[in-house]
Amino acid sequence: MDLLDSACALEEKQTALALTNHFANQPKQTRLKSAEECNECGLDIPKARQEAVKGCQFCIVCQALADKGKR
Template sequence: MDEADIASEYQSREMEALLKHRKKKVLTAKDSADHCQECGLEIPSARQIAVPGCSLCTQCAAWLEQNNP
């Protein structure tokens, strides 16, 4: 196996790991609330994916963090 083969194999493994991680994130986004428990506004899907299991929108989460140190 030469250096090009090793590099190609490494790249394939990295890509596979990234895809598995991405699929896992998408699946766990389903555990997030669709609407904020505080204000009732819709929680964007990007936040649901970035913060699996979230129940607050960004604004309410920030307010809660600032007022409950």
Template sequence: MDVIDIASKREDEHRAAVIAAHLAQQKKISDRPSAEHCEDCGGDIPEARRQIIPGVELCVECQDRQERMRR
């Protein structure tokens, strides 16, 4: 195995670990009940959104704002 193979293997292992951690976090979130009111603005979260996204805590507007701030 050369240096490139070792680096590629490490990258694959790291990627797999990141994906596994993300999936575990999503599982924890989906096990929680969905909020009826947004945790940021207090507005109503529509039933359709609560059914589609288990464990949802934010309305669409607040979720969008939060995602834009992360970029």
């Protein structure tokens, strides 16, 4: 794993943690099953993201691209 891979992995962990912290004080959402793999790229979705964003179907990168209208 090179420096860029390490940086990307760290950013993904930090984003997942931020999402977890953000939703910790929110009312419980309807229990939706999150995908274990991204429906767009097929990469694993981290457990922290699955728990923080109930019903998520995309990894952080693909979701960000979708939000920007690039997917």
